Amino acid sequence: MPKHIEYSSDYDLFNEQDLSLFIKTTGIKERRVASKEVTCVDLCFTAADAIIQKFGKEDIDAIIFVSQSPDYFLPASSVILQNKLQLNKSCLAFDVNLGCSGYVYGLSIVASLLQTGHLKKALLLVGDKSTISTNYQDKSAYPLFGDAGTATLLEYDLNAEPWYFNLQSDGSGKNAIIIEHGHSRHPINQSSDVLHQIEPGVKRTKKDLALNGLDIFNFALKEVAQNINNLIESNNVSKEQIDFYLLHQANKLINESVRKKLKITEYKVPYSIDVFGNTSSASIPLTMCYKLKDELLNGEKLLLLSGFGVGYSWGSVLLKTKHIFTNLVEHD
Amino acid sequence: MELVYLGALQLLLYDLFSYFYLMITLNEFTTQLELEFDDMVVGTLLPTTDYRTIKGWSSMHALIVIAFLDANFDILLTGADLKQAQTIGDLYNLVLQKK
Numbered sequence: 001m002p003k004h005i006e007y008s009s010d011y012d013l014f015n016e017q018d019l020s021l022f023i024k025t026t027g028i029k030e031r032r033v034a035s036k037e038v039t040c041v042d043l044c045f046t047a048a049d050a051i052i053q054k055f056g057k058e059d060i061d062a063i064i065f066v067s068q069s070p071d072y073f074l075p076a077s078s079v080i081l082q083n084k085l086q087l088n089k090s091c092l093a094f095d096v097n098l099g100c101s102g103y104v105y106g107l108s109i110v111a112s113l114l115q116t117g118h119l120k121k122a123l124l125l126v127g128d129k130s131t132i133s134t135n136y137q138d139k140s141a142y143p144l145f146g147d148a149g150t151a152t153l154l155e156y157d158l159n160a161e162p163w164y165f166n167l168q169s170d171g172s173g174k175n176a177i178i179i180e181h182g183h184s185r186h187p188i189n190q191s192s193d194v195l196h197q198i199e200p201g202v203k204r205t206k207k208d209l210a211l212n213g214l215d216i217f218n219f220a221l222k223e224v225a226q227n228i229n230n231l232i233e234s235n236n237v238s239k240e241q242i243d244f245y246l247l248h249q250a251n252k253l254i255n256e257s258v259r260k261k262l263k264i265t266e267y268k269v270p271y272s273i274d275v276f277g278n279t280s281s282a283s284i285p286l287t288m289c290y291k292l293k294d295e296l297l298n299g300e301k302l303l304l305l306s307g308f309g310v311g312y313s314w315g316s317v318l319l320k321t322k323h324i325f326t327n328l329v330e331h332d
Numbered sequence: 333m334e335l336v337y338l339g340a341l342q343l344l345l346y347d348l349f350s351y352f353y354l355m356i357t358l359n360e361f362t363t364q365l366e367l368e369f370d371d372m373v374v375g376t377l378l379p380t381t382d383y384r385t386i387k388g389w390s391s392m393h394a395l396i397v398i399a400f401l402d403a404n405f406d407i408l409l410t411g412a413d414l415k416q417a418q419t420i421g422d423l424y425n426l427v428l429q430k431k
Contacts, residue, residue: 017371021392024370140391214411217395221402257399 001043001148001276001286002034003330013139013201022143027252031146031277033131038331040069041077043149044125045084046331051123051153052085054325060153062092062113062122066102066281068310069129070095073183081125092119099177100248100309101167102126102281103150104317107305108165114156124152128280130209133179137195137203141211144250146277149331150285163319166231168223173312176215181206216309220254224308225261231316232304239264241302242318244292248307249273249283281307289326296324361427362420368400369393379421401427 007030009019023029034043044065052060063085065078078093092113098105103126110122127149134142181192186206197203204210224247232239245268247255252273259269270291272283279286284305288296295301301321308314356364358379366377376386383389383397394414401407401423407430417423 017388018390018392020371021390025392025395212411213391214394214398214414217398218408218410221398222408251395253395253399257402260403 001032025253027273028277034147040129041071047151050329059120061119066096066106066126068099099280101307101313103284104307104315121155127282133209135204135208139201148279148282150282161320165317167315170312176212177310243301245269246284246305289328
């Protein structure tokens with residue numbers, strides 16, 4: 001993640017009451033923000049390079065980049081990364097345009113690719129530079145997001161236990177989190193840069209990220225616990241058997257509401273949002289590295305991962321891990 | 333006098349009904365909701381309070397209301413529901429309706 005830290009207490013548009021309420025509802029005290037010239041590709045490259053230094057790169061057969069802040073509209077950033085990492089030209093590479101649900105969806109894609117046994121290893125690169133899209137004058141969005149890029153190396157193992165997924169979508173929620181202008185539906189035009197006041201303290205242009213907090217909150221409370229319950233119940237597993245629940249880090253109030261609905265103890269639901277903010281698809285692997293380094297390295301763990309948000313797109317996975325090495329790397 | 337008596341009886345019966353249905357009176361509901369807001373002076377919220385006129389009321393407060401109702405009553409309110417309700421009493425009635 002980037003070295004530079006921004007603190008919620010330094011945000012000019014918060015008075016004392018705003019700050020207190022913001023930290024109470026979101027849990028965010030600080031975030032990592034990448035400098036202007038650093039992109040999500042750079043952050044993922046740093047993470048992937050650290051993995052390659054440790055585990056080698058010869059038999060990496062696939063590289064999948066999941067992000068909503070690629071370097072360019074085209075070419076795909078995964079292909080750029082294949083070259084930057086000097087991977088074999090026989091490597092399969094493509095991008096996936098997903099945010100909050102991206103890590104879980106990414107795992108499902110890689111699992112599908114690897115399960116036949118023809119591909120041996122795959123790199124899943126996941127993250128966003130969300131701060132590039134938020135307007136400083138929008139206090140409903142700017143202080144929420146942090147930047148991060150992650151890399152996960154997955155290997156085909158004939159003896160591994162299956163992973164179970166429950167993936168869902170609802171495009172009627174498209175306007176809950178959206179950047180309206182800048183692509184095919186609404187190309188950049190004269191109105192794109194006009195600053196609109198949505199409400200006091202919330203100003204943005206059509207090129208900026210627009211969040212409808214209430215709708216997102218409502219969606220998460222309605223769908224996430226149910227999605228997790230359905231996954232657990234369909235696999236004859238009890239909630240108590242699951243060692244940790246890794247929920248996407250969008251908002252602490254959402255996650256606490258989901259935790260209470262599922263009747264899970266606090267210990268089993270680790271957080272990283274207090275120090276990293278909402279890092280989009282990177283939030284789950286970031287939490288694993290930040291909070292569960294020792295637990296994941298030592299012994300087997302049954303994990304439930306759940307990503308939910310922009311789209312709406314959401315999904316959970318139940319998977320067993322064995323001696324996973326994790327590491328947090330800072331990008332200059 | 334009779335009408336006043338009947339009106340008072342009606343309110344009492346209604347309050348009793350809602351209590352047994354929800355196991356919480358309107359006053360208790362108001363007090364519990366107020367406790368969710370660390371920054372709120374005790375006694376700020378009354379059943380007749382129009383919550384959007386409370387000083388400093390924001391969308392963050394709305395999220396806390398939604399979370400409170402979801403956790404305590406298993407009721408999910410939308411932004412549209414909140415816009416319709418004006419007072420804490422309206423919120424309470426909304427909970428009754430949805431239950």
